[in-house]
Amino acid sequence: DIQMTQSPSSLSASVGDRVTITCRASQSISSYLNWYQQKPGKAPKLLIYAASSLQSGVPSRFSGSGSGTDFTLTISSLQPEDFATYYCQQSYSTPGFTFGPGTKVDIK
Amino acid sequence: EVQLVESGGGLVQPGGSLRLSCAASGFTFSSYWMHWVRQAPGKGLVWVSRINSDGSSTSYADSVKGRFTISRDNAKNTLYLQMNSLRAEDTAVYYCARLTYTNLYYYYMDVWGKGTTVTVSS
Numbered sequence: 339d340i341q342m343t344q345s346p347s348s349l350s351a352s353v354g355d356r357v358t359i360t361c362r363a364s365q366s367i368s369s370y371l372n373w374y375q376q377k378p379g380k381a382p383k384l385l386i387y388a389a390s391s392l393q394s395g396v397p398s399r400f401s402g403s404g405s406g407t408d409f410t411l412t413i414s415s416l417q418p419e420d421f422a423t424y425y426c427q428q429s430y431s432t433p434g435f436t437f438g439p440g441t442k443v444d445i446k
Numbered sequence: 447e448v449q450l451v452e453s454g455g456g457l458v459q460p461g462g463s464l465r466l467s468c469a470a471s472g473f474t475f476s477s478y479w480m481h482w483v484r485q486a487p488g489k490g491l492v493w494v495s496r497i498n499s500d501g502s503s504t505s506y507a508d509s510v511k512g513r514f515t516i517s518r519d520n521a522k523n524t525l526y527l528q529m530n531s532l533r534a535e536d537t538a539v540y541y542c543a544r545l546t547y548t549n550l551y552y553y554y555m556d557v558w559g560k561g562t563t564v565t566v567s568s
Contacts, residue, residue, distance in 0.1 A: 372554045374491075381541055381558040382483075382491060388552035425491055429553035433505030434493040435481075 340364050340431045342438035344424075350446040357413040359441045361426035366406045370430035373402055373411045376440075377422045385424075386411065413443075421445055448472035448557050450542050455562030462532050462566070468525040468542030468559055476500070476520035479545040481555060482527050484538035484564075492538075495527065496545070510536075532566045539563050 341364040351357050361371065369389035374382040384393045386402035389409060399414040413420055426438040454466040468480070482494040495506045495516040504516050515528040525542050540562055543555035 370552060374555075376491075381560050382543075382555075383558070384554055384556050387554035387556075388548060388550075391548075391552075393554075393556065427491075427555075433496050434507055435553065435555075436493065437483075437491040440490045 339434075340367065340428050340436055342426055342428055342436050344426060344438040344441050346441060347439065348442040348444065350444055351416050352446045353416055353418055355416045357416050357420075357443060359411045359424055359426075359443075361404075361409040361411070361438050363407045363409075363428055363430075367428045367430035369405045370428055371402070371404065371409045372427040372429060372435075373400075374425045374427065374437075375420075375422045376425065382425065387429075416443070450544065450557055450559035452540065452542055452559040452562035455540065455564045457565045457567065458532055459568050460533060460566055463528070463530045464532065464564060466527040466529065466540055466542075466562055466564070468527075470523045470525065470544075473544070473557075475518075475523040480516075480518065480525045481543045481545055482516060482525075483541045483543055483555070483558075484536075485541070485561075486535075486538045489538075494540070497525070529564070532564075534566050537564060537566050 343362045371389045373386040376382045390402045423440045423442045429435045449471045451469045481496045497516045513531045517526045542559045544557040546556045547553045
């Protein structure tokens with residue numbers, strides 16, 4: 339089974355900051371990597387699919403990069419509504435698309 | 447509007463059963479593979495089960511295999527999760543999600559329900 343790790347597990351940042359979250363797969367997954375945002379009490383929301391493709395309606399301050407085993411989610415200028423938990427997910431190995439443990443972004 | 451609405455959660459004793467439903471609207475339900483994902487209190491997202499578009503193929507996480515059964519009724523635009531022999535560790539919010547893919551078969555879950563809460567406790 340493919341294992342996913344994320345770093346950091348949490349971070350504190352200010353509005354306007356550039357934020358980078360890293361996701362690592364236990365084996366190469368090409369670009370089969372998705373990113374989701376989840377706010378407390380809400381369902382996850384798709385941000386990025388195929389490592390770098392922005393989901394329709396998602397602000398352009400969100401971007402994804404990487405391939406193989408190492409991936410990055412970047413928020414170019416953190417906004418108040420971006421404080422949330424972010425999960426990566428591999429979609430290379432079926433049937434279960436493993437999620438990372440999450441990175442919580444909160445206010446400094 | 448594309449929408450998924452879960453129902454059927456509640457409080458159940460260990461060893462009991464529960465059936466979750468996920469009603470789909472706003473899209474051609476019968477064309478999509480569907481998944482169940484759960485989230486224990488204060489924990490991360492965990493994949494539970496998936497079913498293909500016509501219901502002929504299913505898969506389960508090891509933690510629920512033999513106890514949970516996923517199914518669908520395309521005529522009713524509804525996804526189900528039958529949960530038997532429930533344990534305390536099955537306590538979670540259960541989400542249904544639609545699976546979409548690109549022309550290069552990059553898969554992703556683009557539509558999620560709001561979730562239904564299952565609590566297993568005596």
